[in-house]
Amino acid sequence: MNKPVQPKSVTVTLRPEDAFDLGERVARGEFSSIDEALAAELAELNYRRAAELMGGGDRLERFLNELEAETVDPKDYLDANVVFEDLLADLEARAEAAGE
Numbered sequence: 001m002n003k004p005v006q007p008k009s010v011t012v013t014l015r016p017e018d019a020f021d022l023g024e025r026v027a028r029g030e031f032s033s034i035d036e037a038l039a040a041e042l043a044e045l046n047y048r049r050a051a052e053l054m055g056g057g058d059r060l061e062r063f064l065n066e067l068e069a070e071t072v073d074p075k076d077y078l079d080a081n082v083v084f085e086d087l088l089a090d091l092e093a094r095a096e097a098a099g100e
Helices: 016-027 034-054 057-068 080-097
Strands: none
Touching (some): 016 034, 034 057, 034 080
């Protein structure tokens, strides 16, 4: 069962060209607001990351369809070692970038 998620206000600083691009996309009617545009871009980024972790978009779509039908065991699709190695590499890169 999914619980409703309450929106949380955050401040984001974009590069001028990114802000301009999002504003133009809103002006063209592609999105109704900058908030919607950012949410869509984040959703796309999350989807691409999930597809990468799953070994491709086809595997991700198959997994999501089976998960929705509740006929799948996630461990049959995902190698936990790969996931944790990727997460660790990401955290190490962030720590290095932060000078830690």
